[in-house]
Amino acid sequence: MPLNRKARTWLTESYAGDVTFEEPMSDHTSFKVGGPADALVRPKKRDDLVRLVRWASEHGITYMPIGAGSNILVRDSGIRGIVILLDGCLQTIAEKNPASGYPVVVAGAGVKLPALCAYALKHGFKGFNFILGIPGTVGGGLRVNAGAGGRSLGDVVETVGLLMPDGSIRTLQKTDLHFSYRNLDWPPELTAEPGSTPIILEADFCLKQAGKPGIRQEARQILxxxxxxxxxxxxxxxxxxxxxxxxxxxxxLIDMAGLKGKRIGDAQVSPKHANFIVNRGQATAGDILALMDLIRTSVYERYRIKLEAEVRIVG
Ligand SMILES: Cc1cc2nc3c(=O)[nH]c(=O)nc-3n(C[C@H](O)[C@H](O)[C@H](O)COP(=O)(O)OP(=O)(O)OC[C@H]3O[C@@H](n4cnc5c(N)ncnc54)[C@H](O)[C@@H]3O)c2cc1C
Known part of the structure; x- marks a missing residue:
């Protein structure tokens, strides 16, 4: 359902200062592109988030959580419904049950992955270095099963706390979650209702205690x-x-197809790494999508290999 005047009034009264309308998503994505979201809410507290999700579900209004916006390409037409930006709440990181003998770190979904790495390095916890340099959040990172060098967040997570559309909280064990290459599938019963997207609130990660100099040395090499x-x-x-x-x-494959440096508008295949498209200034989502199409077609014509987008195209 589109955001009618009544819905806008409720949002304005309930989230004064934390809601904007027709908000350009180019201000909230690492690509710096994307048309307007009908509304963007930045809840300050967990309770504000729960209330918002419950209200939106009751009124049939779609919502989409985002973290750092570093794995999404928002179309130029923007996003209908509410974008919930989680960079202002769910920010805690703590060690759980320190007496258990092995470190379990609980992190809120809004925590930035580099901050999580820094916490682990500071405490001599091994197991997070592979996410060094990934500019996302815990929530977004888990949703896309972010990783590098053959490791991903699904390897180190133990439990995930979820906010359901009706405002209830569920805790899922690793065994309930299906992680695959850059994806996390919810158990089918959680998404039986259309538009019922669970929001990750927090997660427990199981790490190992190790010597700080060794982990720091490894971190420097990765970066x-x-x-x-x-x-x-x-x-x-x-x-x-x-x-x-x-x-x-x-x-x-993209490099071998001769596409390094190829440009459509201000979208360019990075001359440094052919699997990155970079925004040279004023790129639109349309430019990036057109360049992605060109890459897909060129690689398929030459090598009969179909490339699948890793970035999530939304809107
Ligand atoms: C320079 C650069 C380097 C990168 N390198 C890597 C890399 O090495 N490996 C890698 O895997 N990725 C990499 N990425 C991509 C990106 O940083 C990661 O995928 C990151 O984990 C995405 O997190 P995010 O918070 O930005 O998610 P967003 O882009 O905000 O969201 C991604 C998806 O997750 C959903 N989502 C967000 N938060 C939640 C939540 N709390 N609950 C439920 N769903 C949620 C969104 O709706 C969306 O579908 C890189 C990006 C950049 C710009």
Whole structure:
């Protein structure tokens, strides 16, 4: 259902200062593109979030949680309904049951992955270095099963706390969750109702105690490698395509197809890493989608391999 005047009034009265209407998503995505969301709410507290989700569900209004917006490509037409930005709440990180003998870290969904890494490094907890340099949040990272170097968040998570559309809270064990390459599938019973997207509130991660110098040394190497091979200065959403099955990565295939540096409008295949599309200034989502189409077609025509988007196209 579109946001009618009554809904806008309720949002304005309930979230004064934390709600904006026709909010450009280009201000909330790492790609710096995307048309307006009907409404964007930035809940300050967990209770505000619960109330919002319950109200939206009761009124048939769609909502979409986002964290750092670093794995989404929002179409130029924008997003209907409410975008819930989780960078202002669900920010706690703590060690759980320190007496248990092995470190379990509980982190809110709004915690930035680099902050989680920094916490682990500070306490000498091993197991998070693979997410170093990934600019997302715990919630977004789990939803897309973010990872690098053959490891992903699904490998280290123990339990996930979820906010359901009716405002109830569920805790799922790792065994209830189906993680795959850059995805987390919810158990079917959780999404039986149309539009009933659970929101990740927090997660427990199981790590190992280790010597701080060793983990720090490993962290430095990982960051050095990332900086050497990936473009960091221009806006992007990280790898644009998933690596296909086989021995050649998406980046290698795009490079071999001669597309490094290829440009449509201000969207460009990064000359540094062919699986990154970067925004050279004024790119639109349309430019990026057109470039993605061109890449898909070129790679398919040459190698008969279908590339699948890693970035989530929304709106
Ligand atoms: C320079 C750069 C490098 C990157 N490198 C990597 C990399 O090495 N590996 C990698 O995997 N990714 C990488 N990425 C992509 C991205 O940073 C990760 O996928 C990140 O984990 C996404 O988190 P986010 O908070 O930005 O999610 P968002 O982009 O905000 O959201 C992604 C999806 O998760 C959903 N979501 C967000 N929060 C929640 C929540 N609390 N509950 C339920 N659903 C939610 C959204 O609705 C959306 O569908 C990179 C991106 C950039 C810009």
């Amino acid at each position: 050095k490698l990332r900086n050497a091979h990936q473009p960091w200065t221009a806006p992007s959403a990280g790898c644009i395509f998933k690596n296909p099955v086989g021995d050649r990565s998406a980046g290698q």
